[in-house]
Amino acid sequence: MPHYLCHDHPDLLDFEASVVDARPGAVLLSRSALHPGGGGQVCDTATLTHAHGVARIVGISVEGWRCWHLLDAPLELAGDVQVSIDAARRATLAQLHTTTHILNALVYQAFDGALVTGAQINADGIARMDFDLPEAPNDALRALEAPLNDVIRRGLEVRTYHLPLREAEATPGLIRSRSVAPPPTPDGTVRIVEIGDLDRQACGGTHLSNTAQSRPVRITKVENKGRSNRRVRIELT
Template identity: 80%
Template sequence: MPHYLCHEQPDLLEFDASVVDARPGAVLLSRSALHPGGGGQVCDTATLQHAHGMARIVGVSVEDGQYWHQLDTSIELAGELHVSIDAPRRATLAQLHTATHILNALVYQQFAGALVTGAQINADGSARMDFDLPEADNDALRSLEGPLNDVIRQALEVRASYVGLRDAQATPGLIRSLSVAPPPTPDGTIRIVEIDGLDQQACGGTHLTNTGQSRAIRMTKIENKGRRNRRVRIELTEDNLVF
């Protein structure tokens, strides 16, 4: 995983770039602040202004380590461009990804270090997390909605740092997935997202800088998926808990 520009400058939602390479319907940019997706999170989208008009960036694909931006038109671009990231979509994804970290922390603490087996974070304001919880009571999981929203209400700082891969692997709880972990950066480090006083774990997604920036979360459904997995579905509400 590279050091994404969206990690280093999360408020950079408009930027200029030049075309490095192009083909009909896709473009490789000299720089990009879009998050390409991954780890269950869908990618950013954006509006792209070029010499002949406008186009939409509707997806990002990784090919041989390069990030191709997929367009909603078959045009082949060249020259200088201006890109405007879809800010409401980014905000929705950042709120949900931060909420899944809170949920993950609460499950990890209250269910004997249960690990994540899957996740999906969607631009429609909904997300799901799957946990390795064969013996858990569903009502006990539902009861975490209150504590999750209490963490939002506390407006805890959220920050990111990088640690060496070996240190991350040797620190219990930093890597929470049962089967996969975020790939290291080219310099051999792992990005760690920390919620002040609550949690820290490896992650390459987009997040808030304070839990109080999130809307409230509603737990919509808990499902049994196979013999071991419990799937917890959540969604953003319209309620702001911090004023």
């Protein structure tokens, strides 16, 4: 995973770039502040203004280290462009991703280091997390809604930094997923997201800078998915 511009400059929502490669319906830009998605989070979308009009960036295809920006029409563009990221979509995804980390931390603490088995973070304000919890009562997971919202209200600082991959792998609790982890950057580091004194884990998603920036959430459903999997669904209110 490269060092994404959206990680280093999360408030950069409008920027200029040039088309360095193109094919019908897709462009490769000289720089991009869009998050390409991954780890269960959907990608950013944006408006792209070019010499002949306006197009929508509706998806991103990651091919090696290259991020192709997929357009809503089969255009083949060239030259300089202006990009405006959908700020409301980005804000929703950042709120949900930070909130899922809080939920993850509460589950990890309450259920003896239970690992994540899957996640989905959507632009409609709804997310789900799956946990390896064969013995956990569903009511105990539903009861986490109150402490989750308490953390949001407390206004904990959210900060990010990078650690060498070997150090991250050797530190208990930094890599929480049973199946996937953020891939390392070309210089062999992984990005760490830290929420106050509550949580610290590897993650490549977009996040808030303070938990109080999130709307409250509801735990809408807890489901059994297989013998050991518990799925917790949340939504922003």
